Amino acid sequence: MQNTVPSKQVLLKTFLTGLRRRNITNKGMTLLERKRAIKFSADLAMASVRKEAKWSNALMADLSRKFQRKTVLPSKHRHVVIKGNKVSTHKRGARRRCAAKATAIAKCIIRKREQVLRRLVPGGKCMDECTLLDETLDYLQLLKAQVDVMRLLVKALE
């Protein structure tokens, strides 16, 4: 996947345009409503700037669901459950057991951490290992850029 660093300028403009569209200056908005609109625009900006990525499509799908709901009702969407692979250790061959156990534990730890990562990256639950890491790299770049853009905006407005 193409990992070109997105222009922060483009990201900033997309973000600001999104904020405008969500009518951020509406006086009737509570602080919480405005905050939600801001977060929504931030996610939307990130996803718009990188349309090819799987995480981006997953995020867009998520955002359009939120947009349709528009309220704060608890979500009832299906949670995709990843059944963790059971690590089995051989009951026979006591000598091999220790070495096998150590590798098994290491693999188990990695698998568990991978599960956490799957929850953090949009769309991660449906990706294979290789894609997941690739997408994580890309998502991280965009996330960092978005944080920078927001910091910049805070600084400009303070």
Next chain:
Amino acid sequence: MSSRRGRITDEEMNELISKLQLLLPESRRRNVGRASAGKLLKETCSYIKSLHREVDDLSDRLSQLMATMDDNSPQADIIRSLLRS
């Protein structure tokens, strides 16, 4: 890069590991040390979570800063100029 489905090869893993390490900030890179997939995944997850928290914080602050914003305020001017540039 993601042409192969399923389990990843060692070389591919190593390449991704080094790329991920480069993306982590200096302080977290030190925690990972030599390429260890487990530690790297842990630091990456932790880093993503902290970035999510930061987006949340910054959204709070922006919400407060924009609370008093209207078309004539200096903040609106700033935003307009940022959009123009």
